[in-house]
Amino acid sequence: MGVAQGHNMCPDPGIPDRGKRKGSDFRRGATVHFSCDEGYELQGSKSISCLRVTDSYVGWSDDRPICRAPMCGGHLKGPSGVITSPNYPVQYDNNANCTWIITATDTSKVIKLTFEDFDLERGYDTLTVGDGELVGDQKTIFHVLSGTTTPDLVVSTSHQMWLNFKTDDTSGSLGFKVTYEGKDGCL
Numbered sequence: 380m381g382v383a384q385g386h387n388m389c390p391d392p393g394i395p396d397r398g399k400r401k402g403s404d405f406r407r408g409a410t411v412h413f414s415c416d417e418g419y420e421l422q423g424s425k426s427i428s429c430l431r432v433t434d435s436y437v438g439w440s441d442d443r444p445i446c447r448a449p450m451c452g453g454h455l456k457g458p459s460g461v462i463t464s465p466n467y468p469v470q471y472d473n474n475a476n477c478t479w480i481i482t483a484t485d486t487s488k489v490i491k492l493t494f495e496d497f498d499l500e501r502g503y504d505t506l507t508v509g510d511g512e513l514v515g516d517q518k519t520i521f522h523v524l525s526g527t528t529t530p531d532l533v534v535s536t537s538h539q540m541w542l543n544f545k546t547d548d549t550s551g552s553l554g555f556k557v558t559y560e561g562k563d564g565c566l
């Protein structure tokens with residue numbers, strides 16, 4: 380239960396970091412809705428209502444939710460989206476090993492990757508980017524990235540691309556945020 384405040388008005392529930400709130404009526408009976416920015420997952424209640432708690436107080440039906448970067452790795456489908464290191468924009472964990480495979484909506488498309496934010500412990504934590512879906516296959520590797528240096532963009536030759544994020548057992552950093560987009564291949 381949120382903190383009660385008075386007879387018919389709940390306290391301002393605020394706005395989650397990296398998210399939005401719809402609704403600014405905090406009176407008894409009102410409901411507000413939360414959503415997260417693209418690439419973040421909502422944890423908690425999507426909607427909360429200002430309810431009567433006792434005869435003299437009202438309170439929110441739940442706490443404000445939080446928006447967090449999705450867990451490590453996954454299979455992603457086009458047409459576009461965002462991939463971030465776990466916990467982003469909070470420091471990533473040690474001993475992480477996350478794999479993402481991106482698949483364009485149709486096989487005639489290629490995947491374009493754009494780096495928006497990138498900061499890994501130089502030399503020890505890496506993001507490897509490769510073509511296709513054979514994760515870790517040496518022949519398909521485009522880049523092994525570390526530190527703060529990134530290519531402007533990476534374009535696959537097929538409708539799939541893989542990313543593997545590995546960290547060692549000490550020292551984290553901010554991590555990364557990349558966006559992907561399915562594009563028409565060579566015409």
Ligand SMILES: [Ca+2]
Nearest residue numbers: 500547549550
């Ligand atoms: Ca490290």
